[in-house]
Amino acid sequence: MANNIDLKPVSEFITENAPERFILDMNSDKHEIAISTKDLQVYYGDNLALSEGDLSFERYKITSLVGASGSGKSTFLRSLNRMNDSVATVNGNIMYRGVDINTKAIDVYEMRRHIGMVFQRPNPFAKSIYNNITFALTQRGHYKKQELDEIVETSLKQAALWDQVKDELNKSALALSGGQAQRLVIARALALKPDILLLDEPSSALDPISSAQVEDTLLELKNQYTIIIVTHNMQQAARISDYTAFFHMGKVIEYDLTRKIFTRPKVALTNDYISGNFG
Amino acid sequence: MNAKTADKIATGVIYAISAIVALILIAMLAFILVRGVPHLSWHFLTSPAKAFEAGGGIGIQLFNSFYLLILAMVISFPIALGAAIYLNEYAKKSKFTTVVRTAIEILSSLPSVVVGLFGFLIFVVQFHFGFSILSGAIALTFFNLPLLTRSIETSLAQIPNLQREAGSALGLSRWETVIHVILPAAVPSIVTGVVLSAGRVFGEAAALIYTAGQSAPALNFADWNPFNIASPLSPMRPAETLAVHIWKINSEGIMPDLDAVSAGASAVLIIVVLLFNLSARKIGAQLYKKLTSA
Numbered sequence: 284m285a286n287n288i289d290l291k292p293v294s295e296f297i298t299e300n301a302p303e304r305f306i307l308d309m310n311s312d313k314h315e316i317a318i319s320t321k322d323l324q325v326y327y328g329d330n331l332a333l334s335e336g337d338l339s340f341e342r343y344k345i346t347s348l349v350g351a352s353g354s355g356k357s358t359f360l361r362s363l364n365r366m367n368d369s370v371a372t373v374n375g376n377i378m379y380r381g382v383d384i385n386t387k388a389i390d391v392y393e394m395r396r397h398i399g400m401v402f403q404r405p406n407p408f409a410k411s412i413y414n415n416i417t418f419a420l421t422q423r424g425h426y427k428k429q430e431l432d433e434i435v436e437t438s439l440k441q442a443a444l445w446d447q448v449k450d451e452l453n454k455s456a457l458a459l460s461g462g463q464a465q466r467l468v469i470a471r472a473l474a475l476k477p478d479i480l481l482l483d484e485p486s487s488a489l490d491p492i493s494s495a496q497v498e499d500t501l502l503e504l505k506n507q508y509t510i511i512i513v514t515h516n517m518q519q520a521a522r523i524s525d526y527t528a529f530f531h532m533g534k535v536i537e538y539d540l541t542r543k544i545f546t547r548p549k550v551a552l553t554n555d556y557i558s559g560n561f562g
Numbered sequence: 563m564n565a566k567t568a569d570k571i572a573t574g575v576i577y578a579i580s581a582i583v584a585l586i587l588i589a590m591l592a593f594i595l596v597r598g599v600p601h602l603s604w605h606f607l608t609s610p611a612k613a614f615e616a617g618g619g620i621g622i623q624l625f626n627s628f629y630l631l632i633l634a635m636v637i638s639f640p641i642a643l644g645a646a647i648y649l650n651e652y653a654k655k656s657k658f659t660t661v662v663r664t665a666i667e668i669l670s671s672l673p674s675v676v677v678g679l680f681g682f683l684i685f686v687v688q689f690h691f692g693f694s695i696l697s698g699a700i701a702l703t704f705f706n707l708p709l710l711t712r713s714i715e716t717s718l719a720q721i722p723n724l725q726r727e728a729g730s731a732l733g734l735s736r737w738e739t740v741i742h743v744i745l746p747a748a749v750p751s752i753v754t755g756v757v758l759s760a761g762r763v764f765g766e767a768a769a770l771i772y773t774a775g776q777s778a779p780a781l782n783f784a785d786w787n788p789f790n791i792a793s794p795l796s797p798m799r800p801a802e803t804l805a806v807h808i809w810k811i812n813s814e815g816i817m818p819d820l821d822a823v824s825a826g827a828s829a830v831l832i833i834v835v836l837l838f839n840l841s842a843r844k845i846g847a848q849l850y851k852k853l854t855s856a
Contacts, residue, residue, distance in 0.1 A: 366730065392733045400731035406724035409747040418742065419732035468728070475732065 315342035317479055317509035318363065318398070323375035323385075325358050325367060332358045332371070335534040340479075340526075345501060345510040347520035347541065350530030351561065356513050359530065360481050363511070364398040365391050379479075396423075399472035403484040405464035407456035407471075412448055415456045415467060416474045434474050442470035443500045462493020466500060473504070480504065482512040486519065498523050517557055521545050529553045591832065598829025601822045607830070610780060611807065616819040620827050622778040625794060626801035627834075630695055630774060631764050633797065634702035639756065642707055646714035651726075651740050670708035675768040677704050682772035693800040698774025705769045706759055713755030717748045754846035761838030765831060767805035775800035776810050804831050 316339045323336035333355040340346050348356040361367045363377060365384070368391065377385040384394050396419075408415050416438055417431045426434075435452065439445040444466040448459075456467055465485060472480060482501070486494035501510055501523055514520050520527050521541060528538040529552075537544060537553045548554045555561055605619060612618030645662070653659040681701030691697045721744050729739030745752075778801065781794045788795040802810065808827050811820055 364731070366727065392730075392735055395731060395733040400727075402724060402727055402731070404724055406722075406728040408725065408728065408743050419734060422734060422738055422742070471732065 316340065317342040318377065318379045318511075320359075320363070321376040321378065323359065323362060323373070323377065325355070325362055325374075326372040327370065331533060333362070333533045336362075336375070338528055338535060338538060340509060340511055342509050343505060343507070344525040345505050345512060345523050346526040346528065347524035348511065348513045348528050348530060349515075349517065349520050349556070351556065352515075353532075354530040355533040356528075356530040357483055360483055360511060360513050361400075363479075363481055364395050364400055365389075366400060396475045397477050398479045398481060399475060399477035400481040400483070401465070401468055401472055401485050404488050405459075405461055405468050407459065407464050407467050409455065409457055411453045412456050412459070412467060413452040416471050419471070419475060438470040438474040439467075441473050441500075441504060442466040443496060443503070444470055460493070462489050462496055465489060465493065465497055469497070469500060469504075473508075477508070479509045479511065482510065484513050484515060487515060494519075517545075517559075529556060531556070591836075594825075594828050594832050598825040598827075598832075601826035602829060606826055611778060611823075612817055614817060616817060618817060618819075618823060620804060620807060620823070620830065622781055623802055623804045623807040623827070624830065625781070626695070626774070626778060627764055627803040627805070629794065630698050630702065630770070630801060630803055631760055633695060633699035634706060634763055635756070635760060637699055638703040638706045638710055641703070642710035642714055643752075645707075645711045646718060647740060647745075649711070650715045650718040651736065651744065666708045666711055669704065670712070672704075673768070674705050674766060675771075677701055678769040678772045680704070681769065686773060692798065693773065693775030693777075694798045695774055695801045696797040698770045698801060698803075699797070701769045701773040702763050702766060705766060706763050709762065710755065710759050713759065714748075714752055717751035717755060718744060720751060721747050750846040750850035753849055754842045757838055757842035757845060761835045761842070764838065765805050765835050767803070767809050770803055770806050771809070774803060774806070776802050776806055778802040778807070804834075 319339035320336050323333060324331065325333040325336075336355070336359050338359075348360060350356045358367065358371070362371075362373045362385075365373070367373055373385060375385065376383045379394075379398070382389070384398075408418065410418060413435055416435045417426070420426060420431070420434065436445060436449075439448065444463060447463060448454075448467075456464065459467060465488075469480075469485070485501075486497045489497065498519060501512070504510060512520075512524065524541045526538065527541040527544040529536045529544065529548075529550075531552055537548060537550045539549070544553060545557060548557065607619060607624060608621040609617075609619030610622050611620060645666075649659065649662065653662075678701055681697055681704065685691045685697040685700055686693060725743055725747060726736075726739055729743050730736070734743070779799060780792070781799075782790075782792040783794055785793040786795055787793050788797065790796060791799050793799075804827055808824060808831065811817070811824055811827075815824070817823065
């Protein structure tokens with residue numbers, strides 16, 4: 284199972300490949316693009332769920348995807364690591380490190396180790412906390428016990444869960460609280476050392492305190508990971524993300540720096556949505 | 563009549579119906595146990611049956627029942643597991659899966675005596691297996707397969723899709739996810755299903771009368787070589803089971819203590835089936851507890 288994704292250094296890919304309309308106006312002239320999409324269209328059967336999805340995501344930033352239910356934002360997110368393959372038809376290009384990963388030739392299992400995903404509801408395996416984290420690793424490679432121990436500790440620390448569970452790593456993950464379980468799931472994704480972390484409303488099933496902890500975790504992680512998050516919570520988008528994309532009826536209506544979207548949106552529809560007039 | 567009264571009456575009627583169902587079961591169990599338990603003794607449970615004199619036991623029949631059960635499970639479990647994994651995890655809705663599901667439906671509604679006669683014609687006569695444990699185990703597999711497949715499929719379907727998504731998001735293939743994530747999580751409920759179906763198989767008579775046979779030749783419990791015909795492990799020997807024995811002595815038994823043997827054997831059968839049923843959920847719950855806490 285060798286890498287069939289030719290991993291060129293990310294720095295080679297700068298904004299020049301991105302669709303013109305969404306080149307972001309920023310002070311620096313070079314922005315590393317972690318992943319970008321072109322002409323992305325997603326059909327569920329005959330139903331076109333996403334018709335215009337052209338976006339580029341900057342490396343080491345948090346980008347929020349917002350919009351009403353059914354606007355296509357989750358569909359878009361799930362297409363990025365091809366979780367929609369079995370239920371939808373996805374047309375267009377998804378460029379990751381210079382490779383179009385939306386082709387048959389791509390080994391999706393390998394690709395998903397670079398582009399991890401966390402879902403709305405925490406979904407730990409019915410295994411111990413330790414094994415939840417090491418399981419996907421040991422399925423693919425050989426690790427010494429000591430290496431695994433280190434990975435478990437590092438990823439749990441990154442997900443801000445280590446202090447709470449370090450003495451009970453052999454306990455079943457199903458015994459964790461919702462917020463802890465969600466952070467374990469994040470740690471599990473981080474253990475694979477992905478480049479990009481996709482999160483589909485990761486805190487909407489959690490209470491406010493757990494939700495805040497997850498947000499803090501994400502802000503910590505942004506130094507090392509590119510994060511793309513779907514959220515229904517406008518405050519959350521405003522608090523944690525650098526960029527925000529507003530989806531409406533299967534199209535990206537506006538994509539800009541978060542502070543611009545929330546203070547001076549260019550499109551009236553965006554303003555209506557973020558100020559709670561619909562959705 | 564106002565809504566409140568109507569609701570009270572409906573509740574009362576439903577309670578009464580449930581109570582009647584429970585009472586029927588309790589009455590039947592009490593009748594069988596009260597009649598049978600006094601005849602039970604270590605001697606009765608271990609000694610061979612006697613055809614013409616009093617004092618016979620059910621030792622060989624009891625052993626045969628368990629041995630047949632184990633063989634039938636060994637054959638049917640892997641097939642049922644494979645079919646259930648395919649149907650629940652892999653199959654998309656297609657003509658083929660519709661045919662498979664319909665086949666399972668039909669197979670599960672076949673009268674067991676028909677399965678027995680089919681087994682007789684094919685395995686006993688055509689394949690020359692004779693009246694044997696092997697023929698009986700295959701007939702029981704036919705009888706058990708559809709129910710077991712459906713029960714395992716239900717167990718797998720109870721595992722939320724979140725678990726499958728978790729697996730694929732970590733770059734695990736569908737097979738890895740099924741084997742290492744879905745199956746372990748479904749084990750408690752699968753075990754419950756297996757034990758419940760074991761209870762059903764243990765009490766089955768009609769499918770075995772013409773396949774495993776109605777005679778229980780003496781066994782040499784010192785000989786555990788399955789290739790010797792007198793060995794308890796030989797799959798080619800005829801093997802009357804406990805359920806078949808009850809049917810047999812009641813229709814043509816001539817031993818003087820017929821009533822006592824019949825009552826005692828029925829009590830043993832019902833106790834074992836009850837044990838399977840009662841322990842099924844307990845074992846499942848305990849496995850689940852072990853998997854989720856330790």
